[in-house]
Amino acid sequence: MQVNIVINGQEVTEEIEPRMLLVHFIRDQAGLTGTHWGCDTSNCGTCVVLIDGEPVKSCTTLAAMTSGHQVTTVEGMEVDGVLDPVQEGFMQCHGLQCGFCTPGMMLTARALLDQNPDPSEHEIREAISGQICRCTGYSSIVRSIRWAAENGTPVSLEGASS
Amino acid sequence: MQVPAPFEYERASSVSEAIALRERLGEEARFVAGGHSLLPMMKLRLATPEYLIDINDCTELFYINEEAEEIRIGAMTRHRELLESELLAQHFPIFRDAEQVIADPVVRNRGTLGGSLCQADPSEDLSAVCAALDASCVIASTSGERVVPMGDFHVGPYETAVGPAEMLTEIRLPLRPNGSSAYHKVERRAGDWAVVSAGAAVWMTGDGAIADGRVGLAAVGPNTTNIEPVRQALQGSAPSEDLYEQVGAIAAEHCSPVTDQRGTAEYKTHLAKELTKRALRTAVARVTSTTNGAMTNGAG
């Protein structure tokens, strides 16, 4: 079947088998390997992408179900060389070590801040509770997201106001 | 790598289209709602449908509405909307209690009420919630609609009253005065399925007795979403710690948990009793607090 998914603003049209999972479509068809693939059982959250702005586990979504929708992956966070404040925050506050969980964590953080620009530590911990990090112990991730809340205007909004 | 077996994909943009497709494609077709129970099963080849009918474009199934005597919820309403709904929180606080601990926020963005009930997994929290609230389910087919009470909806584990050419479209929750509800769950870690959970709903008389009360349990075996002897014990009784103790014991007797990696059968039976007590205690306290202490709590 033919699917048409807008990934990071770019239309990707491919002929696929209906059983193809979104995570494989993104990595293998669109060639965007920033989206990681871990547990394959909807538990770890490293495969999280935004569908129409909402975080979703892409290993538990069919590419077919996403046809006609907008997907944002980690590659779409930086615009024209300017990092999203969430990415900046992860750099400033050491929000990653091995980096495996990082794309999913950052996208969930972006969606959280879009809804709630000034989240408490508790709200941040709740938002990322479906995602596992084996390295950081989470504290530096929470600090990174707070950094973004305090210091950042998202690139997408800056673009919109200029 | 886990990949589902091959199937054909169809997308329905209305209930009538979905039902027509289901009727045409027959027993080998399944609806996919959030897909967060079905796709994991398909990835493990525990489910191998030949056709998937995607119902995410059936926009008419996304709603939480208040009618004169009931709240009506569309089958495609997602966990997240159930969690955030002020209307539900006001009438049925059990929903927010439960939704805070169902899966994790990312899963809750996709999973639906209809999918949860149709999955009919005895560990599914919303089945216990809906049973405690005395819900009924609207099932549609090409020949019209029928309304099935929650007690008849689950035919067995992973089996519902929804026939091969039918679709669950709506869940109705009766609004009755002087009532409240609560949910308590024990889980191993954030986002996990319940070790055991218990939901309770009570409706009180003017003089502080329990007019009607129901308890639904999850993860302790089949047929525990509405235990009739629990209801009988609650009816007409004054709420007290003794009553909760007695009802907790009845609930524990009626469950049949199995030992697995989440805990031993003995531990789960203990939890069934303890969580039933807690859920009843919270539900009764909520009724008394919303009626501004106008009613005695009957404990003394």
Ligand SMILES: Cc1cc2nc3c(=O)[nH]c(=O)nc-3n(C[C@H](O)[C@H](O)[C@H](O)COP(=O)(O)OP(=O)(O)OC[C@H]3O[C@@H](n4cnc5c(N)ncnc54)[C@H](O)[C@@H]3O)c2cc1C
């Ligand atoms: C990591 C993880 C953790 C979870 N933790 C919990 C938890 O703690 N508690 C809990 O209760 N649940 C939990 N779940 C399950 C989650 O709530 C699912 O979203 C839910 O069970 C199914 O909803 P769905 O919309 O995804 O259904 P789907 O997977 O799309 O469908 C489930 C079944 O229902 C059928 N169906 C769906 N809609 C209809 C309809 N309208 N009419 C007829 N048939 C229909 C489908 O054909 C399928 O057979 C968890 C899931 C995951 C992945």
Ligand code: FES
């Ligand atoms: S790979 Fe999707 S949740 Fe782990």
Ligand code: FES
């Ligand atoms: S940085 Fe290694 S898993 Fe999170």
